[in-house]
Amino acid sequence: MSTIFLSPEWFFGYDVLFEAFFFMISLITALYALKVHRATGEELSQYFGYGFLLISAAYLFQLLSNFLVYSRLNTEVCQIANLSSVATVDSIGIYGYMLLMISGLVLLLFVSLKSRMKRTLLILLILSFILILSSKNQLYTFFLLSSIYLAFIAWHFLENYLKHKKATTLSVALAFLFLLFGSFHFLISVNHEAFYVIGHILGFFAYLMILINWYLVRK
């Protein structure tokens, strides 16, 4: 199982560029949130920062995995790491992506719930891991869980926008709605190649919104 199997041939390489963009924006957001936490001691900012750090690590896994496949370096990596097959390298990539991404989303969900109970976070993480790893269709379960979590997160940011009608809160709400549509689209998609491309385009708009918010708060 690998993301490469979902990607149409003409999209090879472009997806890596998209993922590099997602990685950069999520990393910048994470580092800034952690910087704000260090300066102010705001606890939610710390969880939010770690959430985006995990999401950026997920994109790094995805783009490295795809890059290895396209550049055909995975055969060499396989030999160096003494792994049984190229599929093992690809599986590490996709499992790494799924587990890091779901952990990041769990942290963002935890922040949106405004819960201070660490046990809530722990139980959400454990349940998510068990559900994905014990599932027969792990990719489907991953997108189902991601969609549920993103729905709650987007709902929270939409409420925040309705409470504080500003361009910044709107851009954040739109970003998570784009991410939700990108994830949910997989569940109803019959053509997974088309999903892969549409998912990346929706992801691009989502991270563009996060970048716009970054610009607005800093100007």
Add this chain to the structure above:
Amino acid sequence: MNKRDRITIINDILEFVRDKEGKAKPTHIMYKANLSNEMLNEYVRELLGKEFIKESKDKREKRTYSLTDKGFKFIAEYKQMKGFLASYDLI
């Protein structure tokens, strides 16, 4: 927002310390920032730890505080940090 958030309290304290130009006394900070004595000590410890303020003694050996470069930097970045936190509903 009924309750002042941490970032606002920290900024209020630092702005007061800045305005007093090195002569800010603990009791003045306490009244200005509307904090209890316990809360004031907690915040002062934190701000000293983060090197946003530094402590010195006046002629009568009373504690006074002045702003460090890091403290000035915090005030300059306060609006951006608060805007970031508010946009993600983190305060």
